[in-house]
Every structure is written in structure tokens, then in C-alpha cells.
Amino acid sequence: MARSEARLEVAQAAVRSLVAAKLRFLVPMTIIFMVGYIGLTVIAGFAKGLMAVKVIGSLNLGFALIAFNYVLSWLLALVYERIANKIFDPLASRAAAAGRRSAA
């Protein structure tokens, strides 16, 4: 009994370090896309003049920022997948192994 409790402790510690790793990456990444997108809607609502600034030809800053948001979302998705594969997955399988031992 004591041994299985000790194993449970190990599993929980492993989960905590996984959650900590996730927070370290996901909090900044979430802030980036929220600021990028919600910021765009705020500018659209309150600073229409800024959106009218021409960037190339008839393409204004508003459409340029919309295009930027597309690229940003795609980039973040790829970055997330890479981080998840390289950092989260090994931590998760360690936690899973510890979890399985504690259940056994």
C-alpha cells in the first residue's frame, strides 16, 4: 500500500512538471494570438483611420493585418506541434508510465 502511494506521488510529480512545461509555452503563445486577433478587432472598432493607411497600392493596413493574422495562426500551429512532439510528449509518456506503475 505504502509503495503504491509512493508510486502515485511519482506519477503526480511527473504530471505537475508536464503541466508546468505546458504553461511555460502555452501562456505566451495564447497571449500572442489573443493580442494579435482581439487587438485587430479593437483597432477596427476604434481606430478606423489607422486601418485606412495604404501599405501597397490599394491594400490598406487593415487587410495587411488580417493577412498577418492568418500567417501568425499557421505559424503558431506549426510551432505548437513541434513543441508538443519534442517536449510535451516525452514528459507525458514518462507521467503515463509512472501512472501505470502506480495503478498496477
Add this chain to the structure above:
Amino acid sequence: MSITLSIFAVILLISLGITYWAARRTATTSDFYAADGRLTAAQNGFALAGDWCSAAAFLGFTGLTALYGMDGAFYALGPLVAFCTVLFLVAEPLRNSGRYTLGDVIRSRMQTRASLLAAITGTVVVNFAYLMPQMAGAGVLVRLLTGISYDWAEIFVGISMIVYVAFGGMLATTWVQIVKAVLMLGAGAIVLVMALSLVHFNPLSFFAEAEAKYGAGYLLPGNYLKNPFDQISLGLGYVLGLAGLPHVMTRFYTVPDAKAARRSVVWVMFLAGAFFAATTLFGLAAADFVGQDTIRAADKGGNLTLPLLAQYLGGGKGSLGGELMLGFVAAVAVATILAVVSALTLSTSSTIAHDFYVNWFKGGRVDGRREVWIARATAVVIGLLAIALGILAQGVNVAVLVILAICVAASANFPVLILSLFWRRFNTGGVIGGMTVGLVSSVVLAMIGPAMRGSEALWPLVNPTIVSMPLGFLGAVVGSLLAGRDMENEKRFDAFLLQVHTGIAPE
């Protein structure tokens, strides 16, 4: 119109063939609700793209851009950004902690009947609020595109979706989505290349032409969404609401593990995102080539913009190429509507059969074969109800329901889901508080707003998410604190956390 009907008949035959094939492979509850969790990430990615590009996206975003400029592009961008939330916070935890439904996640976290009932309520309200305008839109569009009467269009769409869902379950629904997504992306690619070929493959010409024709104001925000707070509210609704839409979320149970769930989100972000970006160009191209007056004359909401653009690109009205292109795009639009209402029907019948009847009412004591039978019967009932509601909704302003669906998803389902996954002290009181406050504030604010009451609105915003979402979170937190600490539940949180992040189920 006969070209549309013949192309659509071919799509329908393919879908029925898929349903027949899928029906023979659907025996267990896991087959029916989740295609036995055996889809690949790419298959699920295409199916998600099918789910998420409804006719509202396919036809609506293009029309909004053609008639109102930049606001249409905002509508198109939001659904892509929303997948960042899903990817970072929701997809993998959902895959790890549930089996078939949102109710499963809440039930395994809280283990109380009351919290399960709250999750069922959130699912059913959002799905019906989403299903009804889709059905109403289906009637109008099928009538516009094929010439069948509204009531017959409802019956036809309803019966097709009942057949897909009741016989083929998740496997048929998924493949119908995949076929539709491939056709839709194919149609989009053809239209895009043809439109670009007219401007020497320089998309900037679309902007220059639009500015020359309609003035610089056309390319600015605020032509459709007049109130600045509505812009922000729309954005918030998308970014948080998608993660609370049950018919999209159940898709993550169709893949084997969290890694595949993750990969399928990346797939959908590129597939649907590229399509959404293209709708902005389609809208501008249509405004340039077809012209706003012609678009308004065909349908004042602009829903026929894309078919009209396709007709123009094919060679114009009356030419064979033009009619073929129009027919193809219109047939894909009808297939789109059908696929989306099928997914909604499946998700609703899953929650009624699995969450409500089996787990809430019977305490889980129903054997698998009987549960599948009940789920199929529920799909038939939901389908018939959808037909009836669709017929009743004719001529009624259903726009408020579209807003309501996404707003309730963001204000009630999303806070409850996120706090269940990540907050130790969250408890049954919090689930009930969050669901009630989020739901009630969304419904009340939408009902007294301009979408429902026009100029007599008691409240200025069309989309209330900016207020109702924080209220939903507040209700969830206050509910948790008022209910007092549930030590049993907090102790179980460690095991739940292990499951959420690794997929290992507690004993």
C-alpha cells in the same frame, strides 16, 4: 438549374453509397458515436474542415465581403484563429478525458448527476440554436439553387440527414464530411485560379479594382458591424465559442490518441484557413466582376455571390461553361448544408442517448446493443424535429439564433469545460453556476438586442459575448465558492489531471 440537380444527384448517390458501406461497419456504441476512434489525423482534419465550413462560411463570408468589404474578411478570419484555442487548450485534453461527448468529460471530472445534466443542457441548447438556422438556411438556399419549394427542401434535407446519421453513425457522417470538404476545396481552388487568371495572378488588383469601383470606404471596417464593441464581441465569440461547440468537439473522439487529435487540428487550420482566406478574395473579385447590384438583385443577403462569381468565370449567364460552374458550386453548397446538419444531428442524438438516457437516467446500466438502437432512434426523432422547426422557421428572422449558438458556446460551455480541465477547486456548484449564468445572460441579451428587436433594442450589441462570457466565468467561480469545498472532488483531481494530460484512465 437542372445541371445543379444532376451534379447534386451524383453527390447524393455517393453519400448514400458511403452510408450503406458505413452502416455495415457500425455495430457498437464506439462505432456509432466515434467511428471506433480509428480515423487518421488527415481524415479527421478534412472532416473537421467539412464541419467548420458551413454554408454560412461557404456562401456567407463571400457575400459579406462582396457587399461590405473588410467586415466580411473579419468574419472569415475568426474561425481560423479560433482553432488556436482549440489546439492549445482543448483538443488533446478532450481526447484524453472523454469517450464520446462533452458530458463524458464533465461526468468523469465531477461524478455528479447534476453536473452531467448541466453539460447536456449546454450541448442541446447550442446544437439546436445552430441546427435551426442551418435548416432555415437550407430551405432558402435549396429553393434558390434548385427551384424546389421551401417545405419540400426541408423534408428532403431532413430525410437525407436522418438516413446518414441513423444508419451510418459517425463513420458515415465523417465520410460525408470528407467528400464534401474535398469538393468544396476543389471548387474553391478552381474558382480561385480562374479569378486570379483574370488579373494576371496579382491579387492586389482585386483591391485596386474594388477601390476604383466602390471608393476607399468599401475597404474599411464598420460597413456591416457598426458598433465597435460588436467587432470585439464577434472576435471573442469565435475565439472562445468554437471550443464550446459540441459537434466540432466530438470529432476529437474519432482519432486514436491525443497526438492524432493535435495533428488533425493542424490539418484543419491549413485546409479551412486557406479556404477562408480565399473567400475574402472571392468576395472582392465578385464585387469587381459581377458587381454589387447584380449580387443584391439575386439575393439581398449576398448568399448567391459565390455561385454568381463561378457563373461569370465560366463564361457568363447562358453559356455552357457558366451554367456548369454555377451548377457545380451550387451543388457543393447544398452538399455542405447537408453534411453540417448531419453532424449536428449526430452530436445531439449522442448527448440525448448517451449522456441523458444511458448515463443520467439509467445510471449507465444499459447494454451496448440497446444503446446503439436508442441512439439511432434518437437521431430519427431529432431529424424529424429539425424538419418541423425548419418549416416553422420560414420567414422568421433566425439570425439571432446563429449569434446565440456561438455566444452560448463561448459563455456557458467554454468556461465550464476549461475550468473542469484546469481548476482544482472547480466543483458541481461551479458547473451549474457557469452554465446557468452563461446561458441566461446570452439568451436575455441576444433577445433584447438589435438582432431580435431591431431599432427598439434595449441593449446596443448584436453579439453579447463580450459581456456574457465574463459573466459565465464569474458564475462558474462564484458557484464553486458558494458550494463550498468538495475535498473528495479535489483529491480526485490529481488522477483526473493524469488522465487529461496522458490519457491514462483512473481505476
